[in-house]
Amino acid sequence: MAIVKAVNTPARAAPISETSLVGWLRKNLFSSAINTVLTLFMAFIVYLIVSGVVVWGYLDATFVAENRRECFDNSLTGACWAGVIDWFDNIFYGRYPREEIWRINFGGLLLALWMAPLWITRVHGKILVGASVVALYPFLAGYLFSGGDKGLFVQVMVAGAILAFVINMANVVAGLVRNQSLDRLVIDLLGQANAPDKTQRNILLGLLAAGFAAAFLWQASWTVVGVSWTKWGGLFLTLVISGIGIASSLPGGIALALGRRSKLPVIRVLSTGFIEVFRSVPLITVLFMATTMFPLFMPEGFVLNKLVQVIIAVVLFNACYMAETVRAGLQAIPKGQFEGAHTIGLGYWGTMGLIIMPQALKHMIPNIVGSFIGLLKNSTLVSIIGLFDILLMLRSISRDVPWLGLHKEPLIFGAILFFIICFAMSKYSRHLEVTLSAGNKH
Amino acid sequence: MTIRPNFASLAAIATLAVSGAGVASAQSTLEIVKERGHLRCQVGSPSPGYYMLDTEGNWYGLDVSVCQAVAAAIFGDPTKLEIQSVSTQSRFTALANGESDMLSRTATWTLTRDSQLGIDFLTPNFYDGQGFTVRKDSGITNAMQLKGAKVCVTTGTTTELNLTDFSRANDLGISAVTFEDFNVRDDTYVNGGCDAVTGDKSSMAGNMAAFPVPADHMILPVTLSKEPLAPAVRHGDNQWSDIVRWSVFALINAEELGITQGNVEDMRANSKDPNVLRMLGAESNLNEGLDLEKDWAYNIIKAVGNYGEIYEKYMGDGEQGLGIAREGSLNALWTNGGLMYSPPMR
């Protein structure tokens, strides 16, 4: 009665059409006459484009030259990358004093280190890490970039930021080594694990205060040279504008979105009107308004500098787009969550702040990354009103005497740079979308 | 409370703004500048010859030298200067509302601008005129042959208006192709997209040097317009306009007297010419009316050289120059048939 086979039949090798190169080609490129024609046609077009680009951009190109005339002498048809390479510092850092450039790099490094824990699974307290990046890092970076004398407020914020950074790093170590959050580790090390909550809290607060005092004293011992905003430029300025834009438009957008969903008619109408007005006009008109009309709005004698005008415009504009992102995020929250929150007796702010927003924000992260990409691309518009962002820097190369008239290569370089940045970020946002939605399925 | 968080961010930005925001009062511009410790001088986005950025991020050029001269006159130090680059649309408002102390950019001095925008133009530091560039093989030698031609022009400036006027006055039916960027204008022209380019002759000469084959092109002799390019200040502060005006005159006067960056020290110590001694502050008190230091003019020349030197450096054959001949042009000294003339400094 050996009907049942006791051993598995070994898997048969995949058919040749599935594995071999020829099979793959036949399946994917030459499955029918029309497909073959299409493939050949496409291949031809791709060949034309790629060969043209390679010849112009690499084979015939000049990479080392003193000025444009030398490029012409080398080849009249190839690209002249020498000018772009010569201008690298300007393109990335603008007119920032060359001996101070380390401050920008250092600021960027700080940000990277500060944010890195968000991606390390073993680290605890990610929400605090994220909040401190938004709330404290800008002050530290702002002082690092602009420099000069520190007012008391700046001193306090800088000290706070330094402390937060140190705690953050210590927390990473605690997480990686002991898989514990820093406060638990400290309590354990002090042998107070069994002390009452209140004692523990007091110990931690005391340590925090001591740390703050130390950070305050330390930061008071140094200053960096002041660098006027007129010297900011290049990719650095582009990132500053879009960074501030995205960070400040998030709270603004949340407020506007809540306003738009509010049950109070005055607030709803005002928010809706505000959002719709800014969403229906192009950014360039808002920027124009900022530069031609903001000076008129200010009381007599009060002068806003151009960078601030532009940042205000970008924040207002972006907040309205962010509001719609937030609204979409709120709409995705099932009604049961609101009802559940009400049942346990939470009021409006409690419901929003503790139940709805945390969930909605999580859903919104890919969209926020998306708006950051959009903002980054849109921020090139500030070049039209004369701010030396990366695009205006790139276009200024052609006005420097040695490189007079060199304007295509910088633009293409800029396009490639933007492509790399935006493509990487959009890939990441798509990856986030997938992981988040996977984690959301019950 | 819809807009509360927005106020918060506004307030945050406002704090950020305080560093760059000044509250003007009844103080004179000179007092404000001295108190601030540096001069704010407005230029535009880079324009060859006048104001350009080098690879180190420093500004250089003819108009930048004027800024440096004024800074040197006030502080004795040409680096106490903040160059602001302002777009064409907001250049006059930025000056009028006090964002910048002076404007030294290729702005043409016209009656309307001088009288209606709340600003005062001072003495021109460059005389330009609008002209045409054509290809040599086109056979055009006279602007009247441009009937029905396509002419490339940059938009949003007086250049465009002048071309329209010229075409209407001579019934040429020229069709203008407008460009935002002179590089694109020139590229289009070089590739045959236009029969001619119109623009300020000096800048066209500079741009032509960067054409693949400069010798194939030429500038027609006709001049469409007068373009006296002058620095400007806010209307109403006469002491301040005197300072800027005489800083420019000092440059020209120094050339007339043969004072250069190299010999200025020697001239002050050893010259016998009373004009030289007066100007450099060794004799008399020319500085008092301006409320500047005694050696203000000495500092200017020490810092940037005389007008001729500046011209050679940025417009002429200097290393950073555009190679535009000064001989016979309006920008030569009056003794050489040009318009550069300084009233006596006494």
Added chain:
Amino acid sequence: MTDTTNQKAKVRVRPKEEFNFFQDQRVRSVFYQVVTAGIVGWLAWYLISNTATNLELRGMNTGFGFINSSAGFDTDFKLIEYTPGVGTYGRIFMIGALNTLLVSFLAIILSTVLGFFVGVMRLSPNWLVAKVALAFVEIFRNVPLLIQIVFWYIGVFSLLPVVKKSIDLSLGAERVILNNRGLYMATPVPGDLFWMTLVALAVAIGGVVYFRRRAHAKQEKSGVQTKTLLPSIAAIVLLPGAVFLATGMPLEWDVPVLAGFNYTGGTSVPPAFLALLVALSIYHAAAIAESVRAGILSVNRGQTDAAMSIGLKPDRVMGLVIIPQAMPAIVPPMISNWMDTVKNSSLAIAIGYSDIVSLFMQTALNQAGYAVEMVGMTMAFYMFISLTISFFLNIYNKRVQLVER
């Protein structure tokens, strides 16, 4: 904890008696609203009064009187009559507005067609085709539009041939000519009896619509398919063609001719317009392609299988089953894309195409200096367009929602 629960329980029993002015929902809501309105009103008043003071202090011009005063400058591209020195600023506004509308309208059509095409290409079984479409989408989505516009402007249109070597896009008929000075098109000039051709065309189209309706009804009833495509095309081409010939071909062409330096006659389009059109179309096509792809993918795979199993051909599956179901997912993002196209056309300022921003808000503002009025008018124009488009979007959404089961 227990305390508060007890209180709450009490409150729930006798809500009326515990009326607390500061805790009452209605009082609070009125209070919040009054405060908000007060702050906004104060802010508006503050800004307006500051502006008024500043305008007066600086002696700047105000009022809308400038609309009727004449503008001294010319523009190289206009759809309506305008003479420099005679035409008014109001006319300049109209020219700018029409130019914006023209370029946006054409860009919307081109980007939608191209977007659908690329979106379908993205799903092609042909690996190379799909990858090329992917590269197209990724490249054009991730580079700022402003850079793309400038790039098309300088990089591509300066590579077009000079006048004497113009490309004839109408294959030898010299009706559409492309060179680096722009695109020249012959303009048809209708003769006396041309209206008869138009009438014939209208009749043919009407007939075809009726014919197709009947064929459709017949198919619904009996399942018999009538071939409609060929007869329709034949009717639309042949009937007006016959009338056109019979009336003696009453149509002249105003053909662009090479005269002196340039082509004259016909309609010419400056390179800035073409660059803007191409850049806008491609940039937004990439975005539309993504929403088309997402829309098609959102239709359940089972729909395709079911349609195939009842014997429909692949193109019919697409046309009759998939696309109609995908439309509700495709249309809203597409329409918001159209809105973006209109707004993004304002980037024309970077290359000097005379749209409303560069013509009215830059050149005119530079000449006349009515900053507040001119910026306001321009923004009002964009708002009007956006509201109109979103009005249609809402109508569409309502219709789709009704149909949805």
